[in-house]
Amino acid sequence: MTLTPVPDADGAPFWEYARRGELRVQTCADCGEPRFPPRPCCPHCRSFAAEWRPTDGRGRVWSYVVPHPPLLPAYAEQAPYTVVVVELDDAPRVRLVGNLVAAAGARLDSVPRERIRIGARVRAVFTEAGLPQWVLERP
Template identity: 70%
Template structure:
């Protein structure tokens, strides 16, 4: 991640991860899978850690998961984030791939500010679903909505 012009962290897109961000821009959550042994892997990388194949595909996920862990950063280190405190940073375990975990934020709506969810509503195991929003630099990022 790098600092953007507004003080937020934005993804650095490399060759291996580029398809993840391209699918996100289309509103799809896809995870890299080995085309030889079907092992899912995240973060994306060129070689399968199980069978060492360099062949891969991108499997569409349901977009559902659960909060595996979360934190309310205090104090936020970047000015752009400090203005939205208290906000959350979560690790989400995907429902269709429990060994795959993504980092993000739980928000009230895809384009809502980072502080849009009361921290009291967060708990480990809480069900969430993905939503996508445009970030700076033309990148679309996944965020998470609480399922009620």
């Protein structure tokens, strides 16, 4: 059994859009600043007004890690695998964490570690359950 999201009231819309294959980011309806993780109040202007804006799902690898060893048994058979932090192109203050895979729903170990670079261009894809993952734009 692998981990699944446990949405709270603030983050539930993120997961609902993801189940539809959409990457959206909570954005302040007053000052326009995107924010992640979702929260009730804008850290920039302190407004409680928010909306969910679509992103194009593209970005760059800002950082990454290869867990050794995986802490959960369900992940051990796919180790080593890569977890990336992605800075979004159209919301550069937003950085999302996810697995780098060869295609949506592929095994977590489907991208060889020697292909991973800081700054590599990636785009979001989604598992059948709506979990965002990342694929290299130049496989």
